[in-house]
Amino acid sequence: MISNSSKYAVKAVLYLALNSSESHKILAKDISSPTNIPKAYLAKVLQELSRHNIVSSVKGPGGGFYLSEDNKKIPIMKIIHVIDGDNRLTSCMLSLQECDEENPCPMHDLVGNTKVNFVKNLEQNTVEDLVEDIREGKSFLPL
Amino acid sequence: MISNSSKYAVKAVLYLALNSSESHKILAKDISSPTNIPKAYLAKVLQELSRHNIVSSVKGPGGGFYLSEDNKKIPIMKIIHVIDGDNRLTSCMLSLQECDEENPCPMHDLVGNTKVNFVKNLEQNTVEDLVEDIREGKSFLPL
DNA sequence: CATATAAAGGATAAAAATGTCTTTTAATCT
DNA sequence: AGATTAAAAGACATTTTTATCCTTTATATG
Ligand code: FES
Ligand code: FES
Numbered sequence: 001m002i003s004n005s006s007k008y009a010v011k012a013v014l015y016l017a018l019n020s021s022e023s024h025k026i027l028a029k030d031i032s033s034p035t036n037i038p039k040a041y042l043a044k045v046l047q048e049l050s051r052h053n054i055v056s057s058v059k060g061p062g063g064g065f066y067l068s069e070d071n072k073k074i075p076i077m078k079i080i081h082v083i084d085g086d087n088r089l090t091s092c093m094l095s096l097q098e099c100d101e102e103n104p105c106p107m108h109d110l111v112g113n114t115k116v117n118f119v120k121n122l123e124q125n126t127v128e129d130l131v132e133d134i135r136e137g138k139s140f141l142p143l
Numbered sequence: 144m145i146s147n148s149s150k151y152a153v154k155a156v157l158y159l160a161l162n163s164s165e166s167h168k169i170l171a172k173d174i175s176s177p178t179n180i181p182k183a184y185l186a187k188v189l190q191e192l193s194r195h196n197i198v199s200s201v202k203g204p205g206g207g208f209y210l211s212e213d214n215k216k217i218p219i220m221k222i223i224h225v226i227d228g229d230n231r232l233t234s235c236m237l238s239l240q241e242c243d244e245e246n247p248c249p250m251h252d253l254v255g256n257t258k259v260n261f262v263k264n265l266e267q268n269t270v271e272d273l274v275e276d277i278r279e280g281k282s283f284l285p286l
Numbered sequence: 287c288a289t290a291t292a293a294a295g296g297a298t299a300a301a302a303a304t305g306t307c308t309t310t311t312a313a314t315c316t
Numbered sequence: 317a318g319a320t321t322a323a324a325a326g327a328c329a330t331t332t333t334t335a336t337c338c339t340t341t342a343t344a345t346g
Binding site for chain 1: 290291292293294295
């Protein structure tokens with residue numbers, strides 16, 4: 001569905017959204033521990049996210065990672081897109097060139113519009129939206 | 144979502160369902176060509192499917208692979224299960240131990256019931272069912 | 287300016303998935 | 317029985333994903 005790296009990315013971004021601010025930056029290693037993501041690997045993922053302006057970072061003493069207000073408005077889809085590329089989620093289950101209603105493969109109807117809905121949800125929901133759910137106790141960020 | 148190997152497996156099984164019978168077996172290489180699956184790799188996949196009685200096979204001259212009537216009644220889920228194991232599809236998007244409504248991770252609701260529905264469809268639809276769709280022109284087996 | 291801090295970047299390693307090749311086993315046919 | 321056919325099995329190669337380590341660059345502070 002989505003790669004391990006994308007899972008790491010989403011978890012890290014949500015952790016930052018919940019626990020950091022521009023005035024309270026967090027070190028890579030301090031995200032690694034509570035989220036159970038290998039430190040060095042997470043650093044790479046954060047690097048990539050930072051390069052694409054999905055998370056904010058500052059080097060040096062007092063530095064670290066955080067989410068700007070703009071960062072929090074980013075749709076979850078963009079995180080996955082940056083890490084996994086753009087056709088991992090939308091591609092056909094049986095590797096047809098295009099996955100659409102006009103030329104469905106035999107498995108297309110088994111997935112139904114579910115895949116399309118999922119992608120739509122990923123595009124419409126921002127980091128902020130998911131954080132709100134967590135704050136309201138509707139969902140839980142796994143450790 | 145599902146592995147490449149599973150895609151190969153489903154494609155090969157459907158190809159067999161459409162083109163083979165106990166009296167007309169098909170060689171691995173003759174499935175490989177029309178389905179664009181690497182010959183040697185497909186042989187391995189078929190081997191595994193045969194070991195789990197998902198496809199039937201006979202060695203020697205006049206031998207090959209085919210689907211028995213029983214084979215055709217197998218749910219698609221079983222094919223994926225044999226190749227990918229049982230928790231690739233049902234596992235949590237953020238690697239929580241359990242994926243359920245009681246303790247949803249922040250992404251759980253974005254997937255919604257789509258994943259559950261998909262798995263249900265995979266369990267309820269047999270090889271035969273998908274073949275019927277193809278025969279009726281409702282779907283197309285990709286080459 | 288010197289030093290410490292922390293991310294960025296590059297190089298490498300380990301594991302898993304994918305793909306290929308060769309040998310063995312079972313079945314058929316002469 | 318001997319030869320041929322085709323899957324089963326095992327060994328090996330490549331690629332991708334995941335993970336670790338080391339060096340460099342940027343920033344802050346004394
Ligand atoms: S066409 Fe294959 S999943 Fe849509
Ligand atoms: S709990 Fe994470 S996807 Fe269901």
